[in-house]
Amino acid sequence: MKALVTYFSLSGNTEKVARAIFEAIDVDKEIKAIQDVRSTDGYDILFIGFPVQAHSVPEAAQPIIRDLKAGQKVAFFSTHGSLRGGQLARQAFEDALGLAAKAKVLGHFGCRGKVDPRIIEMLLKKPEHKAWGEEAKGADSHPDAADLADAKAFALEMMARAKQ
Numbered sequence: 001m002k003a004l005v006t007y008f009s010l011s012g013n014t015e016k017v018a019r020a021i022f023e024a025i026d027v028d029k030e031i032k033a034i035q036d037v038r039s040t041d042g043y044d045i046l047f048i049g050f051p052v053q054a055h056s057v058p059e060a061a062q063p064i065i066r067d068l069k070a071g072q073k074v075a076f077f078s079t080h081g082s083l084r085g086g087q088l089a090r091q092a093f094e095d096a097l098g099l100a101a102k103a104k105v106l107g108h109f110g111c112r113g114k115v116d117p118r119i120i121e122m123l124l125k126k127p128e129h130k131a132w133g134e135e136a137k138g139a140d141s142h143p144d145a146a147d148l149a150d151a152k153a154f155a156l157e158m159m160a161r162a163k164q
């Protein structure tokens with residue numbers, strides 16, 4: 001069983017979660033920034049992570065998801081400023097599901113990630129971003145130790161599903 005953990009991360013939050021997932025899994029494994037992945041062939045499971053941006057999957061993370069082959073096993077993870085389990089973060093996961101088309105999506109993990117205060121300030125001024133901008137103020141301490149422990153538990157559950 002060979003696993004690839006790959007992530008796009010602007011300010012390091014999603015990378016922290018990626019590293020927790022990578023630590024938790026006990027198989028032949030690699031971890032790479034998304035821009036360094038040349039091919040997803042030869043992996044039995046892919047963990048693909050991204051920060052939620054504008055309620056969706058950032059452009060930099062889209063090609064690798066779109067290029068997943070039929071039946072390829074993938075688990076998504078994301079960090080976001082908005083509340084965990086909230087509508088805004090769910091929407092991004094649904095977008096990832098849509099992009100993944102024929103891949104076999106095993107599951108998704110999301111937790112909050114600190115948002116740059118300058119970005120919060122800027123986005124609060126725009127009506128279309130106000131909702132998550134308000135929520136994002138509470139994400140300051142994330143991802144925290146509990147988030148990373150949850151990410152590790154998620155990783156193990158995904159590995160168990162991949163083996164089924």
Ligand SMILES: Cc1cc2nc3c(=O)[nH]c(=O)nc-3n(C[C@H](O)[C@H](O)[C@H](O)COP(=O)(O)O)c2cc1C
Nearest residue numbers: 009010011012013014051053054055079081082113
């Ligand atoms: C341009 C931009 C847009 C964002 N849009 C959203 C959003 O729509 N919803 C949300 O919950 N968080 C949003 N965020 C917050 C990030 O998802 C969050 O801070 C994330 O943890 C950043 O992860 P990173 O450090 O891996 O880049 C946005 C951040 C940036 C920079």
